[in-house]
Amino acid sequence: MAHEYLEVLERVPPPPSKQPEVVAELEAFCADIESFKQGRLTCYLVSGSTTNWGQEWRATMRSVARGYEHVLLRAYVPVSGLPVKLDLYDRDVLNCTELGEVRAALKEFLQRPNVRETIEVYAR
């Protein structure tokens, strides 16, 4: 067998993209929430629908004690990685054109009282 498809995949480089970095940032966001509550909840990324804004990623929390799940936020990441649309359950979706903006928006999100309250509820 010639493995001609494998040859194509190895020869043609992937398009330049910041997608891995953006997804890694979202994974780090989830991991820190999980570390904060030390085993009382899990937090992970779930891939959602493919939309015109890009692939949907849902930062999802799960209560260890009760098993309830809650989608904390949704991020839409295009193939090129940027701009990221962050749906933080606010009145407008945030359009982040740089990775730094994504970081800043996620930090601001974690400081909101209702977000902190939700994390506490799911960690009970």
Place this chain on the structure above:
Amino acid sequence: MAPMRFRVAFINCHNLYAPGENPGRSQLDRAALITKIDGLAATLRKSAGGRAPDLVGLCEVGSRSAGEQVGHAIAARKAYHSIWEQPPVGPPDDPDTGIMILFDPKLFRQLGSTRTEPTYNEPRYHWLAAELQLRRGSGRSLWAVMNHWASDFRRGAATANVSRLESAQKVGEFYSNDACQTTAAMLLMGDFNCEPYEDPLTGASGTGRLRLKGVREHDWATNEGNNLPYFYNPMWNHLGEPIPLERTIAPGYNRYSRPAGTYCKDRDRSRQQFGWVTWDQYLVNKRLITGGPARLVEGSIRLARAPNHPSGVVSDHCAVGAQFEYD
């Protein structure tokens, strides 16, 4: 760029059976059925501002083909896709009705499978849910849930109310436990067989934390800290007389600008119940009010009375239309 809009309309089709399908509830011949279907289609278009709606909810539909004929009569060019769940098998001489959702495949794509209420020993299911993704704009999705909750007519008010409370519980649980995992945007529509202020919709009675709560003020539904199934009910604005009395008794006044409800009990004189009720409603949660995949344009809600054609009643309910903005 200005936001785009899509149109939604729904109606209770009032025993939409093909000839001979249920002689006890419909005696229409083929010609009368066509007249009824054309009347339903015209009423739905009227409620959607004179244009073919992009999303249609139908209840009291006897069969898939009957419902699809309504879609064809609204606009053949739309080539609506239909979502239908066959009702449980009932007595052979009295098959029950189902619920149908029609959508324009050029605007929406269905994601995942269709969901209905568990029916247990019920003769029919009371809601049908489908997740629809917008093909244009952001491409995000919303849940469209067409409802037809239990009616007083066949089982009595007390028993039917218990069933409606159960439906409110099931819809709320479905929203919180299942629907929110994919998209938290949900549109409830249909014939709830109760008023906006009655318990099954207000959540005033019952103990279930996840019960549906239909609220009359925006703020209750838009509270970002509240993840319970609170839905804004815009139909509070459509209760009762639309025009102040002093204007209606002035010389030259000629009829209401809109009906005083969505269903008139005038035909049911034997039960000593008269007048309009608002049983046909839209309810939207915060993701369809302030943000999310689409926003309800509250001022676009229109009630349209079905024509009472001599060959039979097209529908005893109004069609209710609404428009939604999306980016």
